[in-house]
Amino acid sequence: MSNSMSIEDVKRDISTLEKLSDLEVKKYADTGGYADIIAQANKNLKTTQLRKFFGAIRNMEKNASSWENIEADFYLLKPQLANARGRDLIPKGFYDIMMSIMDKVDRGDDKEKLENFRVFVSFLESIVAYHKFYTS
Template structure:
C-alpha cells in the first residue's frame, strides 16, 4: 500500500475513500513549481482510453503502459511525473493480482480519470 492506496479499489470496488485518495493525489501533482503538466497526464490517459475502447483487441498494450510512463519520467526529471509513475505502478500491481480482469482495468481507468480531474481542478497546467 503506497500513500493510502488500497489494492481492493482495483480488484473489488471503488468507494468514497478512493475518491478522496484521488483528490489528494491530483492536488499533490498540481502543486509546486515541479507540478505535473496536464498534457503529460492527458497523453497517458488517452492511451488508457484507447485500450478501454476495445479491451480485447488492445489488452496486450497494458504492460507497455509502465514503459511509456518510465520513458516520460526519464525525460522530465524536474516534474512530478515520477510520483504519478509510482501511483500507477501500485495500480498496475493490483490489476495484475486480479488476473488481468477487464473490470479491474476499468476501475483503474476510473481512478486515473479521477486523478486527472482533480489535478485540473487544483490548478494543474
C-alpha cells in the same frame, strides 16, 4: 477519508489490496479521496502529460471487450511511463503511484483483470478531474 492523508498513505493502502476492483469508488473518487490526494500532490504534473497517458488508456478502453485485447497495450504503458519519468516529463510521485495502481490490475482471471482495468480507468478519470480543478 481525511485531508491528512499523504500520497504515501494512498500508496500503502493500495498496496494492501489484492486487486484494484476491491477498492471502493468512494475511497478514490470522493473529495479528499485518493484521486484528490494524488492530484493535489502532483499539481506540477503537466496537463499534456496527464492527458497523453489518459488518452492511451481511453484508446485501450475502446478495445476492452476482453483482457486479451488490451493486455499488450496495458503492459506497454509501464515503459512509456518510465520513459516519461526518465525524461523528467512526469514527477516521481506520479510515476510511483501509477505503478502501484497498475500492479493491482493484473490480478485474478481475465474477467477480474478486465474489471480491475475498468476501475483503473475510473480512478484515472477522477485524478484528471481533480488535477484540472487544482491547476485551473
